[in-house]
Amino acid sequence: MVEQRNVDPDSPCIIQTAGLTKAFGVRLAVDDLDLKVMRGDIFGFLGPNGSGKTTTIRMLLGLVRPTAGSIQLFGQEQSQHLSQLLPRIGAIIETPVFYPYLSGLDNLRVVALRSGIPAGSRCDARLDEILTLIDLSARAKDAYRKYSLGMKQRLALGAALLTDPELILLDEPTNGLDPAGVHEMRELIRCLPQMGKTVFLSSHLLYEIQLVCNRVAILNEGHLLYQSTVQELLQREAQIVVRMNTHTESEQTWAYLQHLSQQEASWLHDIKREQDAQGNEVFAINASSARSSEITALLAQKHLYVAEIYQRRENLEDLFLQLTNMQGPSSSTANVRAPEDAQLGLHK
Numbered sequence: 001m002v003e004q005r006n007v008d009p010d011s012p013c014i015i016q017t018a019g020l021t022k023a024f025g026v027r028l029a030v031d032d033l034d035l036k037v038m039r040g041d042i043f044g045f046l047g048p049n050g051s052g053k054t055t056t057i058r059m060l061l062g063l064v065r066p067t068a069g070s071i072q073l074f075g076q077e078q079s080q081h082l083s084q085l086l087p088r089i090g091a092i093i094e095t096p097v098f099y100p101y102l103s104g105l106d107n108l109r110v111v112a113l114r115s116g117i118p119a120g121s122r123c124d125a126r127l128d129e130i131l132t133l134i135d136l137s138a139r140a141k142d143a144y145r146k147y148s149l150g151m152k153q154r155l156a157l158g159a160a161l162l163t164d165p166e167l168i169l170l171d172e173p174t175n176g177l178d179p180a181g182v183h184e185m186r187e188l189i190r191c192l193p194q195m196g197k198t199v200f201l202s203s204h205l206l207y208e209i210q211l212v213c214n215r216v217a218i219l220n221e222g223h224l225l226y227q228s229t230v231q232e233l234l235q236r237e238a239q240i241v242v243r244m245n246t247h248t249e250s251e252q253t254w255a256y257l258q259h260l261s262q263q264e265a266s267w268l269h270d271i272k273r274e275q276d277a278q279g280n281e282v283f284a285i286n287a288s289s290a291r292s293s294e295i296t297a298l299l300a301q302k303h304l305y306v307a308e309i310y311q312r313r314e315n316l317e318d319l320f321l322q323l324t325n326m327q328g329p330s331s332s333t334a335n336v337r338a339p340e341d342a343q344l345g346l347h348k
């Protein structure tokens with residue numbers, strides 16, 4: 001009898017990997033990866049070239065056998081239920097192959113037939129629906145070879161959506177697209193959760209991920225460096241950083257800011273003492289940039305004159321560079337999980 005442990009077809013957890021590892025010979029392409037993707041997520045899977053994104057997606061699809069670890073999809077063990085699980089997944093990996101002389105519509109017909117959708121009015125209706133969604137109705141009858149790269153990518157997404165899968169895996173879907181193509185693809189991807197889909201999107205385009213995803217994992221050299229909501233990550237953006245001239249002034253400022261937070265300025269409640277990239281002691285205050293002049297004025301009342309005050313402008317790109325140590329950090333990373341993992345990026 002088949003063991004039914006861990007089987008939950010309605011699980012809100014769509015992808016869960018534990019200790020997922022893939023070695024190619026001595027090279028660890030993916031190392032001990034714990035991912036969690038929830039239903040309705042647009043999950044950004046970020047990493048530079050060669051960090052293991054495609055290998056991970058291939059393992060999720062059962063195209064590459066893991067060296068160690070486990071994968072659960074829709075609450076079921078992937079290795080035991082692959083054939084039942086695959087119809088619930090649509091994917092674009094690398095550049096999909098279409099027939100150049102067939103039209104976009106006929107290429108979709110071929111995909112539909114291969115996917116077991118019988119020809120007929122229901123199939124035609126579905127093809128219409130998909131062509132409208134990917135905004136190719138007007139060019140549906142043009143040969144594929146006449147399509148722009150953006151149209152080709154949209155057709156690929158249409159093909160992945162044809163069977164109405166719950167999970168869409170997209171490997172670098174905006175690669176090579178011009179800004180208009182990137183925008184169109186982004187808008188399309190954004191619609192998918194409203195249609196009940198979960199999206200797993202790999203990219204090295206950090207800004208893209210920031211704009212379109214709600215959760216993100218950052219990978220480097222096969223290691224998971226960070227996993228959280230994008231919002232959590234970007235909260236750091238709303239910080240004002242204050243540096244004083246001397247250690248004595250810093251001490252006085254710290255005491256005064258604490259006092260203020262308990263008295264007339266409760267909005268100063270979230271202050272951290274950190275070091276900037278040059279090793280200077282700074283205060284990171286969770287407040288909008290509009291408060292900068294107020295902070296300066298409050299401190300000046302006590303003859304504490306700031307040496308420097310600025311809004312921390314951290315985005316995913318900064319964080320990514322910081323975690324992979326490609327560039328010095330603008331501050332310490334008090335909120336960043338797994339700093340010991342981040343250290344792994346130090347030794348390239």
Ligand SMILES: Nc1ncnc2c1ncn2[C@@H]1O[C@H](COP(=O)(O)OP(=O)(O)OP(=O)(O)O)[C@@H](O)[C@H]1O
Pocket residue numbers: 024027028029047048049050051052053054055056204
């Ligand atoms: N079939 C294979 N045989 C040997 N090594 C491989 C194989 N596939 C991938 N690798 C290696 O595994 C590592 C991860 O590759 P992978 O393609 O997963 O990275 P990636 O993050 O998708 O990179 P890119 O953004 O360039 O596609 C790389 O060092 C790559 O050379």
